Amino acid sequence: MAANDINLRRIQRALAEGKFPAKALLLISPVNRYFATGFASSAGMALITPDDCLFITDFRYFEAAQSALPHIRLEMIRRGEKYPDIVNRSLAEHGVGALCYEDGEISVAEYTALGKTLSAELLPVGKQLAYLRAAKAEFELDAMRAAQAVTDAAFEKILGDIHAGMTEKEIEARLIYHLYACGGEKLSFDPIVVSGPNGSLPHGQAGERRVCRGDFVTMDFGVVCGGYCSDMTRTVAVGEVSDEMRAVYEIVLEAQRIGLSEARAGRKWSEIDGAARAYIASKGYGDCFGHGLGHGLGLEVHESLEYSAESGDVTPENGVVSCEPGIYLPGKFGVRIEDCVVLKKDGCENLTKSKKNLLIL
Numbered sequence: 001m002a003a004n005d006i007n008l009r010r011i012q013r014a015l016a017e018g019k020f021p022a023k024a025l026l027l028i029s030p031v032n033r034y035f036a037t038g039f040a041s042s043a044g045m046a047l048i049t050p051d052d053c054l055f056i057t058d059f060r061y062f063e064a065a066q067s068a069l070p071h072i073r074l075e076m077i078r079r080g081e082k083y084p085d086i087v088n089r090s091l092a093e094h095g096v097g098a099l100c101y102e103d104g105e106i107s108v109a110e111y112t113a114l115g116k117t118l119s120a121e122l123l124p125v126g127k128q129l130a131y132l133r134a135a136k137a138e139f140e141l142d143a144m145r146a147a148q149a150v151t152d153a154a155f156e157k158i159l160g161d162i163h164a165g166m167t168e169k170e171i172e173a174r175l176i177y178h179l180y181a182c183g184g185e186k187l188s189f190d191p192i193v194v195s196g197p198n199g200s201l202p203h204g205q206a207g208e209r210r211v212c213r214g215d216f217v218t219m220d221f222g223v224v225c226g227g228y229c230s231d232m233t234r235t236v237a238v239g240e241v242s243d244e245m246r247a248v249y250e251i252v253l254e255a256q257r258i259g260l261s262e263a264r265a266g267r268k269w270s271e272i273d274g275a276a277r278a279y280i281a282s283k284g285y286g287d288c289f290g291h292g293l294g295h296g297l298g299l300e301v302h303e304s305l306e307y308s309a310e311s312g313d314v315t316p317e318n319g320v321v322s323c324e325p326g327i328y329l330p331g332k333f334g335v336r337i338e339d340c341v342v343l344k345k346d347g348c349e350n351l352t353k354s355k356k357n358l359l360i361l
Contacts, residue, residue: 004039004069008036008048008053008072010137011132012049012050015049015050016050020125021123021125022098022100022120024047024094024099025101026046026047026099026100026114027046028045028106028110029106030044032046032105033055034227035133035299036048037055039064039069043058043060043061044057045087047091049094052073052094053072053073054073054086055073056077056086057076057077082117091118092119098121099120099121099123100124100125100128101123101125103125103126104126104127104130104304131316134320135317135319136318142226143226143228144228144342147184147230148351148353150179150182150223150230151222151231151354154179154181154182155232155354157178158219159236159359159361163238164210164211164238166210166211167207167210168211171193171217172191175219176191179223183223185223185226187223188229189301191206192233193217194206194217195212196211196215197331199215199217199218199333200329200330200332200334201334202328212238214238214242216245216335218233218234218235218336222301227299229300232354233324233338234354235336237359241358241360248285248327248329248335251280251283251285251327252326255277255280255325256339258276259276260323263323263347265317265318265343265345268312268314268315269294269307269311269313270309270312272293273292273308273311274309276293276323276325277309288327289328292308293324295321295322297320298320316343317343318342318343318344319342320341321341324336324338324339325337339356340352
């Protein structure tokens with residue numbers, strides 16, 4: 001079976017087995033269409049039943065779709081025609097009266113328009129789709145391993161570039177160069193590069209601040225390979241570190257070790273988050289770790305299952321999540337260390353191979 005057929009078959013099997021509230025699913029968002037078919041397009045719809053898939057797109061993508069999707073029914077929308085017209089014809093052919101839709105991916109305006117134009121009752125299945133996407137097929141994991149290998153290689157390269165006197169923007173520019181030079185197809189998000197007191201901003205932007213001796217530099221970055229994302233964060237020191245910097249770094253590193261040791265499929269993420277968070281709090285820094293321990297990723301760098309201290313979501317086998325505790329001290333510095341792992345029944349596979357002992361450049 002071709003790689004781009006695997007997820008379609010998974011969706012069709014879920015429809016056939018009654019895991020969705022109806023026997024047909026309409027995909028509108030580009031990311032879910034890509035998940036189901038492996039074909040990227042900015043416009044289109046996919047209508048999936050247990051034994052059929054209709055992919056509708058416009059003239060710009062039709063020839064490419066014919067080549068990429070030989071086993072999927074294709075229809076090209078023509079001038080004066082609307083996507084729901086074609087969907088309604090297919091619904092009538094299949095005798096479908098209820099239709100699942102991706103409530104987490106479409107706007108209120110899109111939902112309202114669908115409700116007015118489609119002949120079927122609309123039933124939300126955003127959570128079910130999120131669980132399907134979260135449990136990765138082996139070809140998806142291979143793509144994510146490749147993306148992380150590129151990210152690891154770029155990190156090794158940037159270590160040789162960083163020195164006192166560089167601006168954050170200069171480091172960011174060099175990092176982006178290495179991410180592409182090492183094989184990234186595109187960035188999975190705009191990198192975060194912050195130094196010194198700017199390090200207390202978890203999602204700060206690189207600026208004109210020049211790195212000084214005795215600074216921490218935090219870099220959060222990733223690439224896309226084969227459609228799938230990587231994500232990692234490392235904090236390194238320039239020249240020297242204070243006793244406080246060293247102590248905080250070691251606390252974050254141990255918190256991550258605890259989180260990784262607790263991470264496995266079948267657990268609530270809140271339990272995993274809680275173990276790492278409790279350790280940071282025990283060292284007196286509980287108020288300085290204000291974000292979640294991690295997030296899911298795959299086709300998107302942040303996917304929709306909730307991985308937070310309050311989450312009741314159960315981690316799926318072969319789900320890929322980040323583990324990224326941090327401590328942020330306003331006016332001083334911040335430390336964050338992030339790996340991405342594949343959840344297994346008996347633990348996790350760490351995709352991130354880069355060293356994470358305290359590096360002083």
